[in-house]
Amino acid sequence: MNELSTVGRIVHYHRKRSGLSREALSRIAGVGKTAIFDIEHGKTTCRLDILNRILATLNIRMRLDSPLMNEYEASQNA
Amino acid sequence: MNELSTVGRIVHYHRKRSGLSREALSRIAGVGKTAIFDIEHGKTTCRLDILNRILATLNIRMRLDSPLMNEYEASQNA
DNA sequence: TGATACTTACCGCTTGGGCGGTAAAAACGT
DNA sequence: ACGTTTTTACCGCCCAAGCGGTAAGTATCA
Numbered sequence: 001m002n003e004l005s006t007v008g009r010i011v012h013y014h015r016k017r018s019g020l021s022r023e024a025l026s027r028i029a030g031v032g033k034t035a036i037f038d039i040e041h042g043k044t045t046c047r048l049d050i051l052n053r054i055l056a057t058l059n060i061r062m063r064l065d066s067p068l069m070n071e072y073e074a075s076q077n078a
Numbered sequence: 079m080n081e082l083s084t085v086g087r088i089v090h091y092h093r094k095r096s097g098l099s100r101e102a103l104s105r106i107a108g109v110g111k112t113a114i115f116d117i118e119h120g121k122t123t124c125r126l127d128i129l130n131r132i133l134a135t136l137n138i139r140m141r142l143d144s145p146l147m148n149e150y151e152a153s154q155n156a
Numbered sequence: 157t158g159a160t161a162c163t164t165a166c167c168g169c170t171t172g173g174g175c176g177g178t179a180a181a182a183a184c185g186t
Numbered sequence: 187a188c189g190t191t192t193t194t195a196c197c198g199c200c201c202a203a204g205c206g207g208t209a210a211g212t213a214t215c216a
Binding site for chain 2: 202203204205206
């Protein structure tokens with residue numbers, strides 16, 4: 001663990017802070033331990049659903065922001 | 079295009095709003111057209127790096143939020 | 157309406173991401 | 187120190203995500 005992506009560091013921090021081993025987290029999240037290992041090591045090519053399960057387990061929310069998001073959300077309530 | 083994920087709808091909306099065809103977006107973002115097609119159709123198993131390139135091209139930012147994020151960010155400036 | 161240009165949908169193929177199993181390394185207590 | 191338990195790192199296999207090519211569908215002209 002040295003040189004890595006922001007996501008990886010965030011996952012690592014939250015996992016440690018939750019007192020979970022990779023194995024434990026992988027069981028709870030329902031993903032392989034390798035996925036967590038890879039993500040924490042900065043792999044950016046992981047699958048979105050896998051990452052999402054991990055984030056959900058660690059109580060991390062993924063949000064999308066853009067200048068058009070208000071407009072988009074308004075269009076959804078039509 | 080009917081029944082799909084939030085991400086897919088957001089991407090679709092921003093692409094249309096940018097006046098880009100899937101082909102054009104795929105060229106600019108440097109990904110295959112199939113990836114964009116799949117994402118807009120609600121595929122949640124796409125790769126993170128692929129999605130990120132698409133989001134970046136559409137000027138959409140991905141943010142991670144959690145109760146511990148402040149604490150995390152503070153720890154990074156150490 | 158027929159031709160042209162553009163967009164979307166689908167089909168095989170290839171490559172690499174996710175998986176479990178296992179070895180290596182740390183962190184314990186005694 | 188030593189053995190035990192927990193955590194981390196790595197390996198090889200399998201399947202599906204991504205790719206380009208192409209067919210099908212739309213739009214927009216004269």
